[in-house]
Amino acid sequence: MDYMDKSIDEIRKALDNNEITSEKLFKEANALAHKYQEEYNCFVTILDEKEEDTSNKTILSGIPYGLKDNFSTKGILTTASSNILKDYVPVYDATVYKKLKQAGAVLVGKTVLDELAMGGTGTTAHTGIVRNPWDKTRMIGGSSAGSAAAVALGIVPFAIGSDTGDSVRKPAAFGGVVGFKPTYGRISRYGLFAFASSLDHVGYFTRNVKDAAYITDILKGQDELDMTSLPDDGKKYVDTIDNEIKGRKLFYIKEAVDLENYKDNDDPELKETLKKFYETIELCKQIGFEVEGVSIDRKLLNALYPSYIAISCAEATSNNANLTGIPFGSRGDGKSIEEIMFNARTNGFSELVKRRFVLGSLILQKENQEKLFLNAGRVRRMIVDKMNKLFEKYDGLIMPTSGGVAPKFGDKTDRLSDRYLILENHLVIGNFGGFPSISIPSGFVNGLPISINITGRVFEDDVVLNMAYKIEEKLNYKNQIAKGVK
Amino acid sequence: MISKEKLKDYASKLMFDMEDSEYETLQSEFEIILKQMDLIGQIEGISEVEPMTFPYVIYHAKLRDDVVKDELTKEEVLYNAKQVKNEQVMVPKVVE
Numbered sequence: 001m002d003y004m005d006k007s008i009d010e011i012r013k014a015l016d017n018n019e020i021t022s023e024k025l026f027k028e029a030n031a032l033a034h035k036y037q038e039e040y041n042c043f044v045t046i047l048d049e050k051e052e053d054t055s056n057k058t059i060l061s062g063i064p065y066g067l068k069d070n071f072s073t074k075g076i077l078t079t080a081s082s083n084i085l086k087d088y089v090p091v092y093d094a095t096v097y098k099k100l101k102q103a104g105a106v107l108v109g110k111t112v113l114d115e116l117a118m119g120g121t122g123t124t125a126h127t128g129i130v131r132n133p134w135d136k137t138r139m140i141g142g143s144s145a146g147s148a149a150a151v152a153l154g155i156v157p158f159a160i161g162s163d164t165g166d167s168v169r170k171p172a173a174f175g176g177v178v179g180f181k182p183t184y185g186r187i188s189r190y191g192l193f194a195f196a197s198s199l200d201h202v203g204y205f206t207r208n209v210k211d212a213a214y215i216t217d218i219l220k221g222q223d224e225l226d227m228t229s230l231p232d233d234g235k236k237y238v239d240t241i242d243n244e245i246k247g248r249k250l251f252y253i254k255e256a257v258d259l260e261n262y263k264d265n266d267d268p269e270l271k272e273t274l275k276k277f278y279e280t281i282e283l284c285k286q287i288g289f290e291v292e293g294v295s296i297d298r299k300l301l302n303a304l305y306p307s308y309i310a311i312s313c314a315e316a317t318s319n320n321a322n323l324t325g326i327p328f329g330s331r332g333d334g335k336s337i338e339e340i341m342f343n344a345r346t347n348g349f350s351e352l353v354k355r356r357f358v359l360g361s362l363i364l365q366k367e368n369q370e371k372l373f374l375n376a377g378r379v380r381r382m383i384v385d386k387m388n389k390l391f392e393k394y395d396g397l398i399m400p401t402s403g404g405v406a407p408k409f410g411d412k413t414d415r416l417s418d419r420y421l422i423l424e425n426h427l428v429i430g431n432f433g434g435f436p437s438i439s440i441p442s443g444f445v446n447g448l449p450i451s452i453n454i455t456g457r458v459f460e461d462d463v464v465l466n467m468a469y470k471i472e473e474k475l476n477y478k479n480q481i482a483k484g485v486k
Numbered sequence: 487m488i489s490k491e492k493l494k495d496y497a498s499k500l501m502f503d504m505e506d507s508e509y510e511t512l513q514s515e516f517e518i519i520l521k522q523m524d525l526i527g528q529i530e531g532i533s534e535v536e537p538m539t540f541p542y543v544i545y546h547a548k549l550r551d552d553v554v555k556d557e558l559t560k561e562e563v564l565y566n567a568k569q570v571k572n573e574q575v576m577v578p579k580v581v582e
Contacts, residue, residue, distance in 0.1 A: 028489070091562040182542040198540050224550045231546050298530045306522035317500065324501075327575055328566030337577050338501070345502035354497065354504055355512050359519065361496040362488075375526045377537025384538060415518050421525075434541025458542055 004029050005154035005481045008063060008211045014212060015062050022062030022106060026050040029064035029108045032155040040131045040153060042146040043109040044069045045077050053101050058216050061104030066150045066159035069110040070117050072191035073097050076107075081125035082115045084329045084348025094191020095223045096160060096202055103218045108156055112148030115353050117162055118316060119143050120170060123219065123409065124352050128218050132174060133482035134448050138406040144360035146203070148175040151205040154481035158206045164195045166309050166427035167326050168203030169453060171437040174406035176441045176449030176480055177205050178472075180212040182461045184434025185230040187216075188223030196315035199308075199431040208478040209440060209469040213238040216461060229461070237462045241469045246288035248467060249394040250454070252281065252451045254293035255301060256422045263417060269404040272445045277400045280442050280452050283396065289467075291398065294390060296383075302418065303379045305425040307433075308361050310376035317360030323348065373416070384433040388457075396456040396467055399426060401439040405448035427453060434459040438468045441477035449477075487518050 122145025172179025325344025332343025
């Protein structure tokens with residue numbers, strides 16, 4: 001019998017009843033990882049030797065998982081999918097990895113990402129593109145591409161990613177799985193390679209909401225190695241996941257889900273996605289939620305994505321200044337330290353990453369700071385204040401995770417369109433304010449998965465998980481793996 | 487349009503170079519991004535807002551005591567350096 005496409009509860013039960021051993025589970029996951037590697041490219045490194053800490057018995061003991069290749073793993077190659085780190089072997093563990101190890105979870109491999117987590121396509125890793133398990137001609141999205149694909153393929157029941165703009169929630173949507181990013185600071189970022197520190201979150205992929213709660217319960221807590229980590233709230237999120245939700249209030253942003261607001265409103269995919277969204281809203285009402293549409297200034301909504309780009313590129317430019325190829329990383333040739341660094345960085349970064357760095361540099365130039373960098377921070381405050389105001393009345397924001405299905409490789413996007421600026425990029429609100437945010441599968445358009453996203457008040461991860469669990473229960477898309485894979 | 491020279495200067499400040507064709511892609515990308523940035527300027531009252539640098543006000547942040555622990559060994563620190571000599575990272579002579 002196969003187990004890797006099962007839920008954590010089902011695998012736990014099989015382990016506890018001695019129907020299966022963790023050795024056999026690891027072998028199954030390892031075999032699947034190898035089987036799908038050439039076709040989908042989920043992993044940078046597949047572990048062929050099982051490592052396991054048996055000192056603690058937890059819900060995750062003996063259960064295999066994947067870890068994005070931008071988390072430090074002592075003694076295991078960690079490349080961030082970049083040529084400049086292609087041989088880098090960390091000498092310390094990220095707190096997330098350490099906690100999972102202590103919980104007995106078993107690492108299957110390090111997953112492919114967009115280089116340095118700076119992308120949303122899964123096409124910029126130094127080891128090649130990641131393909132969508134539902135349709136190989138399409139992207140899975142990024143940056144946590146390999147983790148999303150590994151869970152969607154049923155290689156592992158869960159995989160860890162990181163989310164700076166939407167890097168867990170968007171690929172989860174395109175892969176037909178659950179993607180959760182808890183409150184900023186809920187989980188330590190120690191050992192996660194920084195992209196944009198004020199926006200970076202740890203997140204993960206599962207095939208149902210309850211599994212996401214199990215993982216949060218294991219990973220949360222204050223870490224003295226990350227001064228931004230939150231003190232533990234003492235709650236066990238899995239215990240309140242089935243709480244009554246009658247009377248809970250959700251809102252959606254009217255302007256963003258009104259077809260008439262989009263130039264390409266005759267696009268059948270967009271039409272169908274929005275139609276399905278309204279069906280989900282009706283379903284939420286049926287199970288006891290109150291749901292209302294709320295207006296937010298479109299100028300502010302249109303400014304979300306450019307503000308995200310300004311803040312994230314500026315922070316990334318600074319964070320990645322440590323990649324010189326001298327104390328670690330691929331070294332360049334040269335007659336001076338400067339030449340060595342220059343060549344290491346010229347040869348070590350791909351074009352896309354360099355473009356983002358140059359953009360960050362432009363934004364930080366003295367003459368541009370006011371118009372570009374500081375204005376972006378002002379937009380950030382305006383939208384976060386607006387959200388917090390709305391959260392006084394509502395328990396959560398519900399939105400389509402994306403305006404359509406996973407794009408095909410090579411698809412062109414109009415990056416000045418309202419659809420792109422708002423519908424494809426509203427998830428950054430969750431990063432701007434550090435709000436807990438989850439995407440869950442909500443159906444299909446043209447045979448490909450679509451998804452809804454629920455974002456809640458900061459620190460109220462339990463409420464977000466509870467609301468998502470209740471909606472998931474009615475939607476009936478839980479525990480799915482990509483059709484045709486099995 | 488931003489000149490190629492200016493972009494080359496930004497890149498060199500960041501200690502890397504790009505292919506000529508890549509600068510051209512960057513130029514057209516910048517046009518879009520700067521147009522997107524113009525959207526920000528259209529928001530009413532934006533100049534009166536205090537820029538936000540962090541998701542929320544942190545009350546819990548506490549600096550730990552400055553106590554040495556879990557330090558890396560010299561071997562660990564040097565483990566990923568490509569050239570090492572006398573327990574130090576080797577680089578070309580700085581003073582000729």
